[in-house]
Amino acid sequence: MKTSYITRRETFNAAHKLCREDWSDEKNMEVYGKCSNKNWHGHNFTIFVTVKGIPNPENGLIIHLTDLSNVIKEKVIEPLDHKNLNLDVDFLNGVLPSIENLIIEIWKQIEEPILDLGGKLVKIKLVETNNNFVEYFGGFEPY
Ligand code: NI
Numbered sequence: 001m002k003t004s005y006i007t008r009r010e011t012f013n014a015a016h017k018l019c020r021e022d023w024s025d026e027k028n029m030e031v032y033g034k035c036s037n038k039n040w041h042g043h044n045f046t047i048f049v050t051v052k053g054i055p056n057p058e059n060g061l062i063i064h065l066t067d068l069s070n071v072i073k074e075k076v077i078e079p080l081d082h083k084n085l086n087l088d089v090d091f092l093n094g095v096l097p098s099i100e101n102l103i104i105e106i107w108k109q110i111e112e113p114i115l116d117l118g119g120k121l122v123k124i125k126l127v128e129t130n131n132n133f134v135e136y137f138g139g140f141e142p143y
Contacts, residue, residue, distance in 0.1 A: 001054070002054045002055060003052060003053065003054055004052070004053070004054075004055065004062065005050050005051070005052050005122065005123075006050070006051055006053070006062050006063065006065070007048050007049065007050040007051075008048070008049050008051075008065055008068045008069055008072060009046060009047070009048050009049075010046075010047050010049070010069065010072045010073065010076070010077055011044065011045065011046050011047070011077075012045050012047070012076070012077050012080050012081035012082075013042055013043065013044045013045065013081065013082060014042065014043065014045060014080050014081065014082065014083050014084070014085050015040045015041065015042040015083070015084045015085065015086075016035075016040065016041070016042075016043075016084065016085040016086055016097045017035065017036060017037055017038065017039075017040050017041065017086060018031075018032035018035040018036055018096065018097070018098055019032065019036045019038070020096065025038075040084065040086075043128050043129065045080075045126060045127065045128060046126075046127040047072070047076065047106070047124065047125070047126050047127075048123075048124065048125040048126075048127075049068065049072055049110065049114075049121065049123075049124055050121070050122055050123040050124070050125075051063050051068060051114060051119035051120060051121055051122065052119070052120045052122045053118070053119055053120060062119065063114075063117055063118060063119040064117070067117050068114065068117065068119065071110055071113045071114060071117065072110060074113075075106075075109040075110050075113060076106055076109060076110060079091065079109075085097035085102065091105055091108070091109055092105055099126050099128045099132070099133070099134045100134055102126065103124050103126045103134050103135075103136040104136060106124060106126070107121070107124055107136055107138055111138065121138065122137065122138070122140075123135060123136070123137050124136050
């Protein structure tokens with residue numbers, strides 16, 4: 001098979017806090033550490049969106065990267081960039097915005113539009129800091 005995997009990278013920044021209102025400050029601090037800081041903190045996020053496909057014999061492309069970029073910008077970057085993830089984002093309503101939860105919600109936003117472009121979303125990687133990132137495969141477990 002000639003299946004290959006192509007990845008588009010985009011960036012955004014956003015604020016959040018990891019904190020459950022029904023827990024005490026002490027418990028939030030114990031579970032989330034500095035990320036429970038009541039007065040918010042921000043990150044420069046980098047997202048990698050990987051699409052699988054077979055190169056089109058005519059043009060050699062799996063997907064037009066400009067189209068893929070436009071989907072990510074419209075569905076992810078626009079709603080999240082310079083926003084407060086706890087307060088400002090419709091698709092995060094009621095979701096505690098850890099990167100683990102965030103990546104699942106992002107997947108739901110872009111899976112179908114990418115299908116409409118003829119691509120199959122297979123992986124998202126979301127980088128929060130130099131040391132922390134999360135990967136999601138749409139519920140599929142490769143490991
Ligand atoms: Ni954080």
